[in-house]
Amino acid sequence: MLSLQKILLLHVLACLGRLTHVIAIIHGEKAPENSMQYMASVQDYNGHHVCGGFLITEEFVVSAANCDDSSLTHVVLGNHNLKNGNHQKIRIENKIIHENYQQVGLGNDIMLIKLSEKVKLGHGVEIIQLPPAEINLKENQVCQVAGWGTTTTNGEPVDELRVVNVSVINPRVCKEQWPGLPANVICAGGCGTNKGFCQGDFGGPLVCHGFAVGVVSFNYKRNCNYPNKPNVYTDISKYRQCF
The missing domain is CATH 2.40.10.10 (Trypsin-like serine proteases)
Structure with missing residues (x-):
C-alpha cells in the first residue's frame, strides 16, 4: 500500500508541470478578498483550524508533515474568512507523508492530502503552480x-x-x-x-x-x-x- 501511495504522489507531482496553472502571520495585513484563492485551511473534526495548506490540483492539497494528526478530517477552501459559511468543505481521504520525515526540524517536512472529491474551481477557488524545476531564489528576494x-x-x-x-x-x-x-x-x-x-x-x-x-x-x-x-x-x- 505504501508503494502505491508513493507512486500516486510521484505521478501527481510529476504532472504538475503540465498543470501549470499552525504558525500565524506577524505584522502582516488582511489578504485582498480575491487573492490567494489556492489557500486551504486544514481542520479537525470540531471545525477548528489546525494548519494551512494550498491546492495544487483539483484533488490534492500540500501541507506540512508536522501537521499530521488523527484529528484532521477535512479541508476548507474558497473563503478568506473562516467564519463565513460560503466555502467548500471537503473530507480528507488520505494523507501521504514523506517516508523520511521523522519530526519537525529534521527535514522532509511535507505532506500531500488527497481529497475525497474534486474541488470545484472558480468561485474563489484556484490551484497554484509549483516551480517547474529547481528554482534559484536570490538573497533579499x-x-x-x-x-x-x-x-x-x-x-x-x-x-x-x-x-x-x-x-x-x-x-x-x-x-x-x-x-x-x-x-x-x-x-x-x-x-x-x-x-x-x-x-x-x-x-x-x-x-x-x-x-x-x-x-x-x-x-x-x-x-x-x-x-x-x-x-x-x-x-x-x-x-x-x-x-
Whole structure:
C-alpha cells in the first residue's frame, strides 16, 4: 500500500508541470478578498483550524508533515474568512507523508492530502503552480507567506486570512544562524525583522513570482517575537521527483 501511495504522489507531482496553472502571520495585513484563492485551511473534526495548506490540483492539497494528526478530517477552501459559511468543505481521504520525515526540524517536512472529491474551481477557488524545476531564489528576494495562525506568541488564530512580505535569506547565513539546519529548505523572514509566520501557519505556502516554492515548516521554539533566527520552509522543488 505504501508503494502505491508513493507512486500516486510521484505521478501527481510529476504532472504538475503540465498543470501549470499552525504558525500565524506577524505584522502582516488582511489578504485582498480575491487573492490567494489556492489557500486551504486544514481542520479537525470540531471545525477548528489546525494548519494551512494550498491546492495544487483539483484533488490534492500540500501541507506540512508536522501537521499530521488523527484529528484532521477535512479541508476548507474558497473563503478568506473562516467564519463565513460560503466555502467548500471537503473530507480528507488520505494523507501521504514523506517516508523520511521523522519530526519537525529534521527535514522532509511535507505532506500531500488527497481529497475525497474534486474541488470545484472558480468561485474563489484556484490551484497554484509549483516551480517547474529547481528554482534559484536570490538573497533579499521578496516573497509572500499567508495563513490563519496567531499574530503573537501563544495568541489565538485569526478568522480572516493574513499575508505578509518576507525576504529570502542567503542559505549560508541561515546555516550560521541554524546549526544543524536540514537540507532541502528555504529561509525567509524572521531574522533581523519583525515579519514572518507564527503558530497556525504551518503547511502554508511561501509564494515567489506566483509559484508555491516552499512549505511553512518551523521557527525558533515557536517564538513569534522574532529572535535572530530565520523562518524555515521546506523547498518544494527538491521533492518534485523523489517521492
